[in-house]
Structures are given as structure tokens and as C-alpha cells.
Amino acid sequence: MKNNCGLYIHIPFCSSKCLYCDFYSKADSKEEINTYVTHMLWAIEKFGKEYNGKIFDTIYIGGGTPSVIGTNNLYSIITAAKKHFNIINPEITIEMNPCTAGKIDFEKLKNTGVNRISLGVQSANENEIKKMGRIHRNNDVKSAVEKIKSSGIDNISLDLMIGIPQQTTESLKNSMDFCIELEPKHISAYILKIEENTPFKRLAPTLNLPNEDTQADFYEYMQGYLSKNGFEQYEISNFAKAGYESKHNIKYWQCDEYLGLGPSAHSMLNSKRFYFPRSITDFYNNKVVYEGEGATSEEFIMLSMRLKTGLIFKEYTDFFHKPVPRQCIAVAKKYERYGYTKVDNASVSLTPKGFLVSNTIIAEMLE
Numbered sequence: 001m002k003n004n005c006g007l008y009i010h011i012p013f014c015s016s017k018c019l020y021c022d023f024y025s026k027a028d029s030k031e032e033i034n035t036y037v038t039h040m041l042w043a044i045e046k047f048g049k050e051y052n053g054k055i056f057d058t059i060y061i062g063g064g065t066p067s068v069i070g071t072n073n074l075y076s077i078i079t080a081a082k083k084h085f086n087i088i089n090p091e092i093t094i095e096m097n098p099c100t101a102g103k104i105d106f107e108k109l110k111n112t113g114v115n116r117i118s119l120g121v122q123s124a125n126e127n128e129i130k131k132m133g134r135i136h137r138n139n140d141v142k143s144a145v146e147k148i149k150s151s152g153i154d155n156i157s158l159d160l161m162i163g164i165p166q167q168t169t170e171s172l173k174n175s176m177d178f179c180i181e182l183e184p185k186h187i188s189a190y191i192l193k194i195e196e197n198t199p200f201k202r203l204a205p206t207l208n209l210p211n212e213d214t215q216a217d218f219y220e221y222m223q224g225y226l227s228k229n230g231f232e233q234y235e236i237s238n239f240a241k242a243g244y245e246s247k248h249n250i251k252y253w254q255c256d257e258y259l260g261l262g263p264s265a266h267s268m269l270n271s272k273r274f275y276f277p278r279s280i281t282d283f284y285n286n287k288v289v290y291e292g293e294g295a296t297s298e299e300f301i302m303l304s305m306r307l308k309t310g311l312i313f314k315e316y317t318d319f320f321h322k323p324v325p326r327q328c329i330a331v332a333k334k335y336e337r338y339g340y341t342k343v344d345n346a347s348v349s350l351t352p353k354g355f356l357v358s359n360t361i362i363a364e365m366l367e
Contacts, residue, residue, distance in 0.1 A: 010262025048084025310349020
């Protein structure tokens with residue numbers, strides 16, 4: 001392990017399900033939430049004892065929509081995590097929907113150490129928001145950001161989506177301008193992927209989605225526009241002001257150790273991988289599925305190449321006690337001629353242009 005561990009806590013409740021979402025979640029109810037939080041507190045104590053030798057420096061509460069469980073439940077979960085795990089100087093992030101954020105007491109959360117909020121915006125255009133099944137509107141986002149900042153929490157991340165129904169270059173610029181004006185520290189921008197078993201999968205023929213070339217144009221435009229406005233790209237889908245990169249998510253891309261609690265949450269600790277199935281009942285029954293050893297060479301290469309820093313040879317050698325495969329370097333050198341990669345004596349990495357064709361390049365590097 002190169003760095004300290006990350007703790008992920010999954011909250012599987014939403015006020016309503018977005019039409020494109022494939023994350024494990026279900027409709028919220030007060031009774032179910034109380035039962036879930038009680039079991040989560042038990043799980044935190046159990047796993048805290050099991051891994052009391054580990055140091056954790058990030059906590060990420062995701063979902064679902066964590067804010068639907070309310071301030072007091074979030075406070076209890078974070079307090080329990082800090083009590084039962086060895087947590088030092090942590091980055092503590094909570095995902096929120098702009099609508100439910102209005103019901104949260106951010107000052108109370110700040111007092112328990114919360115210092116980062118991730119808000120799902122996706123678009124600032126009403127026609128696009130409605131098409132995706134989002135329940136918030138722009139005023140909800142503005143109110144949430146104002147409330148968060150007034151509590152003293154200034155590390156705010158906003159999510160956007162590219163390639164959504166009815167999107168145009170103009171509407172994408174409008175969404176980016178809307179976010180930039182709110183002065184967040186971080187912007188994530190994901191290309192829409194149509195997942196199986198979602199309403200969008202069934203509706204795909206009627207959605208008027210941008211084609212791949214148009215998506216690529218949107219992506220390149222977004223890269224340049226966010227960079228011009230002070231948000232530097234540090235990962236395929238993530239942009240940040242200097243020093244505000246997501247410490248928790250970087251752990252995944254660097255194959256650091258992490259523990260995930262809750263249905264569908266995955267873990268990699270002590271060179272073992274395990275996860276809780278996508279079932280709240282299985283979580284209540286403490287069912288854990290083990291799926292083998294820690295990070296493989298292929299996974300390490302694939303995840304490293306998502307980062308702007310790319311595959312650093314010394315980190316790979318320290319992790320696996322062997323040199324980087326020659327194939328990886330040879331493929332990277334081939335694509336360097338076209339401006340897709342950068343290669344030197346210490347690393348290989350993708351250029352901003354190369355991020356667009358990352359899947360093709362990485363797949364060839366792993367052949």
C-alpha cells in the first residue's frame with residue numbers, strides 16, 4: 001500500500017430514481033432509513049475493530065442520495081466512523097441532490113468534520129434536466145451552494161453530464177457557465193453511458209442522443225473551456241482548482257486500499273477483494289462476497305492511465321516488484337506520434353486529446 005486507506009459508505013435511498021441511473025438505490029421511507037442506519041452503525045463498529053491497524057484519511061458517503069437520510073443520521077454515521085476507525089486528518093465528502101440539500105444542517109455536519117460536498121447538477125438547461133428525470137431546478141442548486149458556503153464548507157464539487165438528450169454546444173456552455181459562476185472547487189463531467197436495466201436503455205431509440213463524433217466534440221470543447229476558467233483536468237472525467245482534487249477517488253485510480261460498507265460497495269484491503277451484493281437484505285444479513293486477490297497488473301495500468309500523471313514506472317515497480325511490460329511502452333510510443341500520449345524515461349500518460357480514445361489505447365497496451 002502506498003498511502004492511507006479510504007472509507008466508502010453507501011446510502012441506498014433516493015427520493016426518486018433518475019432515468020439513466022444504474023447505481024443500487026431504492027425509494028426512501030423513514031422506517032427503512034432507521035433500520036438501515038442502525039445496521040450501518042453496527043457494521044462500522046464491526047469493521048472498525050477488524051481493521052483497527054489501518055489508517056484512513058478519507059470518508060466518502062455516496063448513494064443513492066445520502067442527504068435524504070437527514071442531518072442527524074449523517075452525523076451519527078460520521079461520528080461512529082471517527083470513533084471506530086483510525087481516521088487522521090480526513091477529507092470527508094457527502095454526495096447530495098440539490099433538492100434535499102436544503103433540508104441539511106451543514107454547520108452541524110461541518111462540526112463533525114465534513115469538509116467537502118458533491119452536488120449532482122448534470123445540466124443547467126430545464127429541457128435536459130426534465131429529460132433525465134432529475135427533480136431539481138437551477139434555483140435549488142444556487143440555494144444549496146449558498147447554504148453550504150455559509151456554513152464554512154467551501155470545497156464544493158459539481159457534477160455535469162455530456163452526451164445527454166437534446167444537448168448542444170450552446171447548452172453545454174450554458175451548463176458550464178452556470179457551474180463556474182457558483183465558484184466550486186471541483187467539477188466532474190461524465191459522458192452519459194446507457195446502462196442495462198434502466199429506463200434510458202428502453203427509451204434509447206427515442207432520446208435524440210448525440211452521436212459519438214458529437215460527444216467527442218462536446219468533450220474536447222469542455223476540456224478547453226474548463227481549463228480556460230481555471231479548472232485543470234487531472235483525470236478523464238474530473239477537473240479541479242489547484243489542490244482540490246478528490247483525494248478519495250484518487251485512491252481508486254492509484255490502487256490504494258479502501259473499504260466499502262453497504263449494498264453494492266466494494267473493498268480492497270490486505271490484498272483481498274470483497275463486496276456486498278446489490279441487496280439491502282444481504283447487507284442486513286452480513287453477506288460478503290470474496291472475489292480474489294488485490295490489484296492486478298492490468299488493473300493498475302488501466303486505472304493509472306485515467307490520471308493525467310499516467311503510469312509512473314517507479315510506482316508500478318514498487319507495487320509489483322517487476323518492470324512495466326514492454327508492450328505498454330511500445331504502444332504508448334506508437335500513439336505519441338499522433339499526439340495521443342506522452343512518453344519519457346519515468347512514465348507514460350495520455351494527452352487531453354488521448355483521453356478521448358483512452359479505451360482503445362489502454363486495451364492495446366494490455367494485449
